[in-house]
Amino acid sequence: MINSFLWVDVTFWLYLASCAFYIFYGLFYKNNTLGQLGTVTAVAGFITNTLALGYRAYEAGHAPFANLYESMLLFTWATVLGYLMMEFKYKFRIIGTFVMSIVFFSILTIIWLLPYRYQNIDPLNPALQSLWLEVHVTTTFIGYAAFAISFGISIMYLLKNWVEKKSSDSGLKKFLLRFPDLNILDDLNYKSIAWGFPFLTIGVITGAVWANYAWGTYWSWDPKETWSAIVWLIYAGYLHARVTHGWRGVKTAVFAIIGFLAVIFTYWGVSFILPGLHAYA
């Protein structure tokens, strides 16, 4: 039977394959075919990911953003989309090694680690029945995806920066030679955040509009809201450090990593550790 779970499974294997191709491409062979296969499987995975979301929406009769399982599918979808756009524009396949690993771990998480009840298709509770919810979730996750990409790029930056200083001729160094220039990595990092920040901002604002319709206050300092604000402040700090203090390289890479860790906490940590209104996603 064709249903959303089938498409999620297919997406899982495609992302696994894509991840593996990119890693082999980066690590072992000076072979472009592997890189191309990485791209092709990523595109295929993106298509089945789209179908999974579409079927899920069709089965549930509402936009598939009602729980963690569904929002993670949206996260992988937006991350792969963002990465493919970047690859198309700048042609640095090696970045796929890192971004597709993040994507693969995300989908692995929901298939194996998430308690089964999250996979259920739930009817929307009354507070979630709003068009603002859809805009809120979509924009927030585009923001998260951009930050995930910047996280991957920052790790690449730090690795490359670290190994370039050492003179040994290890295998790792050969791998890292494939990385784009440090300046380019730094610039791409900024570009990802320059996409992520406006979308996160729209996400926070549409969340506020929705809360105003649902609860009568646009800001109530519940932990999820507060953590979004913290994430927002961290990236505002990143932008100012960069633009007004000329911070570059290692410092901004570390900043971006901290930012994404805060995103993960906002998304998962708050749902499972802290109490609040956003129990579903």
Place this chain on the structure above:
Amino acid sequence: MGEEKAEGKIAAGKGAWETVEDKFIEIFSSPKLAIFIFIILAVLSVFGTMIEQNREPSMYIAAYGDKWYGVIRGLGLTDIYHSWYFSLTLILLSVNLAVCFFRRLPPKWRLIRDKSVVMAEDAILRQKNSARLNHNMSLQHIKDSVFGLLRKKGYKVTTAETGSDVSIFAHRGAIGRIGSDITHVGLLIIFLGAILGSFMGFKGFATIFEGETKHIKEGGFELRVDKFWIEYYDDYRPKGFFSTLTVIDNGKDVLKKTIKVNDPLRYKGIWFYQSSYGQAWDRIDKARLFVYERETGKFVAEVIADFGKEIEVPNTNLKLKIIGFVADFFYDTASKEVFSKSIEHNNPAMQIEVYEKGILKTAPWVFAKYPEAFLDKSTKYFIEAAGYQAPQYTGLSITRDPGVNIVWVGSTLLTLGLFLSFFVIHKRIWVKIVDKNNKVDIYVGGNANKNKINFDKDFSNLINELNRIEK
């Protein structure tokens, strides 16, 4: 003499004030302070999410112990977002933003308006991107081609000519430079709206039974709840809560709307939100009662009794009358009174007067959940409360926030500013074409305030096209 002295004093005082003012502006126009403030706000917010906010003292004592509760409370950590130091940090941020804005906008504005068309050849070649070409063509022809080319790429072009050369200045996306300022102003406007809302707005809550009318004193009108109901999905999970509300202003029904979660009623700036609901805890509309013979357990009759009204039980000489109801039965032995422990229907009980041949025999409490607790033996009958219907009330959040629209205006500006600042890039190009006896030298230079890799590409495309003009 005296006058002179006084003047000197004033001058000195002014000087001191000016240094204070300078210092103030220096500190507050610094983006360093901004980053520092971001860090403080982030750290305080983390505290606010680690320690639950605005809970009852017992919860904190259970979690942290008596002594620590004192410390936490003393530091304002139980309501951190309304503590003086949190507010102070937000005020500092606003001052920082405002000073920054007024200090930085004027020079930036001048830069945007700046159209120094003429630039010396060597200055052009010193730009971030530059090139020097030559062509065997007339000055005028080259000028027209360059002009057309830049226009086609969306640049605003101005030219200045002398007898022997032409200077061209082209730029696009200048507005992007003030994107960050629009963002900063947007944020200030949001703060303004939030402050206005917290001083001039109010938040309230009301429970209103179906059919009841409530006076809304903040708006000077009445609100009637005509109906409340719940709709369910097939699996009995609630799908929606609905209240039909009517606004009565000056004695007239002026507005009727069925509200639900996410779809409030608005009237005269006051918003009514569907927020909760429940059943009355101190009265019912009617109840279904079963009557049995106690000895034999034989079923005698079923009656539907309205609250407070006597009803005859067929086949008997009994009359019953429900005179009291509590949702969560509690008997206070001290005062010998019955009342409802909570508003939850945990242990619903009704008091029923039993008349035999018109004479009041007894008035026992009958428990809906525990029928066997009916121990009254004044008659030969056993009464069971098989069901009841209590009036429903709807719980409405009532708010007025005159700042909310200002917050939305600020949010829009903030977002708009972000897009301008990140995606609208100020690109500037200077061209000088110098006539060399039917040949021309062309100097091209340019820069972009952002996304330099992209501009490098743009620029080399431009140079390629300029090279190809001849053909």
